[in-house]
Amino acid sequence: MTNYKTILQDPVFDLIAQTAQELDQKTFVVGGFVRDVLLKRPSKDIDIVTLGKGIDFARLVAQKLGDNVGVTEYKNFGTALIKYGDYQIEFVGARKESYRRNSRNPIVEEGSLKDDQDRRDFTINSMAFSLNSADFGSLIDPHGGILSIEYKEIKTILDPGKTYSDDPLRMMRAIRFASQLNFTIESDSYQAISKNASRIEIVSKERIIDELNKIILTKTPSRGLNMLHETGILGIIFPEMVALSGVEVINGKAHKDNFLHTLQVLDNISENTDDLWLRWSAILHDIAKPPTKRFDHKTGWTFHGHEDLGAKMVPEIFRKLKLPLDQKMKYVQKMVRLHLRPIALVKETVTDSAIRRLLFEGGDDVDDLMILCQADITTQNKDKQKRYADNFKKVKKKLKEVEEKDHLKSWQPPVTGQMIMEAFNLEPCKEVGLIKNTIREAILEGEITNNHEEAFKLMISEGRKLGLNPVDEALK
Numbered sequence: 001m002t003n004y005k006t007i008l009q010d011p012v013f014d015l016i017a018q019t020a021q022e023l024d025q026k027t028f029v030v031g032g033f034v035r036d037v038l039l040k041r042p043s044k045d046i047d048i049v050t051l052g053k054g055i056d057f058a059r060l061v062a063q064k065l066g067d068n069v070g071v072t073e074y075k076n077f078g079t080a081l082i083k084y085g086d087y088q089i090e091f092v093g094a095r096k097e098s099y100r101r102n103s104r105n106p107i108v109e110e111g112s113l114k115d116d117q118d119r120r121d122f123t124i125n126s127m128a129f130s131l132n133s134a135d136f137g138s139l140i141d142p143h144g145g146i147l148s149i150e151y152k153e154i155k156t157i158l159d160p161g162k163t164y165s166d167d168p169l170r171m172m173r174a175i176r177f178a179s180q181l182n183f184t185i186e187s188d189s190y191q192a193i194s195k196n197a198s199r200i201e202i203v204s205k206e207r208i209i210d211e212l213n214k215i216i217l218t219k220t221p222s223r224g225l226n227m228l229h230e231t232g233i234l235g236i237i238f239p240e241m242v243a244l245s246g247v248e249v250i251n252g253k254a255h256k257d258n259f260l261h262t263l264q265v266l267d268n269i270s271e272n273t274d275d276l277w278l279r280w281s282a283i284l285h286d287i288a289k290p291p292t293k294r295f296d297h298k299t300g301w302t303f304h305g306h307e308d309l310g311a312k313m314v315p316e317i318f319r320k321l322k323l324p325l326d327q328k329m330k331y332v333q334k335m336v337r338l339h340l341r342p343i344a345l346v347k348e349t350v351t352d353s354a355i356r357r358l359l360f361e362g363g364d365d366v367d368d369l370m371i372l373c374q375a376d377i378t379t380q381n382k383d384k385q386k387r388y389a390d391n392f393k394k395v396k397k398k399l400k401e402v403e404e405k406d407h408l409k410s411w412q413p414p415v416t417g418q419m420i421m422e423a424f425n426l427e428p429c430k431e432v433g434l435i436k437n438t439i440r441e442a443i444l445e446g447e448i449t450n451n452h453e454e455a456f457k458l459m460i461s462e463g464r465k466l467g468l469n470p471v472d473e474a475l476k
Ligand code: CTP
Pocket: 031, 032, 033, 045, 047, 119, 120, 121, 122, 125, 126, 167, 169, 170, 173
């Protein structure tokens, strides 16, 4: 039998083994850590199962590790956590579990290692390494986890219907592992997910979004999202995305399937960024296409204003999915609102003023906007591809040149509202806003340079046009 001693070289495993011997308690590393090291994926979360009290075991390990190592105890669950260097080590007594129909919370009793392995979700997650002196490093794999790794297959230990009905989060975990590891889901299991999809409703939104985000962060997220869609889970957890799917034909004119297009954009962007929020921007960039879709007998299908309506839909979608409602949401909103802007430039001739406007509105996020724009080009037409790619380079070059000259990314008005009020001896009023707008427009159009002197001069002349008199001080 293969021995995996070499994988368990870190001294912390010896120390746990010593503790096991002292307490005469059989002890094992189980679950995700075993799976990951066998797949050669780095892993810092270690789960230890001991045949006895997990918390007492953890206390003794912490003592051995030194004074400043603390134990966080979760008495209700009988588990304890030690943070040691980069490692998070969780200790638990071996358990047996059974589930009730309307809850994910199982009834728990003491059990053997086998009981503990039996209650786990997938074969790849049920393997253990022994930490006992007689067979330190040997693999205990009663459910064929190693074979599943070899076949690249996600397979449940028990009957899949029971596994998913007991704990419906496992349906998303199956799809998530298949996406992360590039495995397939065994076919009975896949069918059981489709059958039990509606049970996802008993899972908390926080757990769901955690899994969804992990799927979005995989190398080719379309794989996982397609599985979520096909099994019916996506329609329950994120119906706005499913509404993008399908093609309508009127008078022989079809529009593209916006679900497939969105997945393509997401895969494209994932080649250039691991940022979750930029990936979310790709998912949501066309989200308002279904509610803005119209058929015009002259021009065909249109989706006028989908970028603005899409930006308006973002907060509600974030709220429902329990995504953060902070700057990250604002960032995604901005990306959705502006996503057509660079594309318009790429398709047409590029003027300096259009570039200035893009820098002004995009600010520090303009580079991310360009990444989204590039990902959004999914045409199969080779001529168009070449034309867009050439123009794209031009836009990027121009953005750089204009930014170096005009510094519009972090634009601050060269004449503030306060300065305008002082110059004309005004209280806050609409004229202040009008003058500010005129100055901003003149800078963006290139009529004046982005500096205080020119802006001040324009302020005086604009004020006069509005019938305002500058104070003497302002004219010096
Ligand atoms: N587990 C399970 N059913 C769940 C969640 C977890 O059976 N719904 C089991 C699996 O054996 C898993 C172990 O508990 O390996 C630890 O779970 P967790 O730390 O959540 O996941 P990992 O499998 O370690 O994967 P990751 O760290 O990537 O989430």
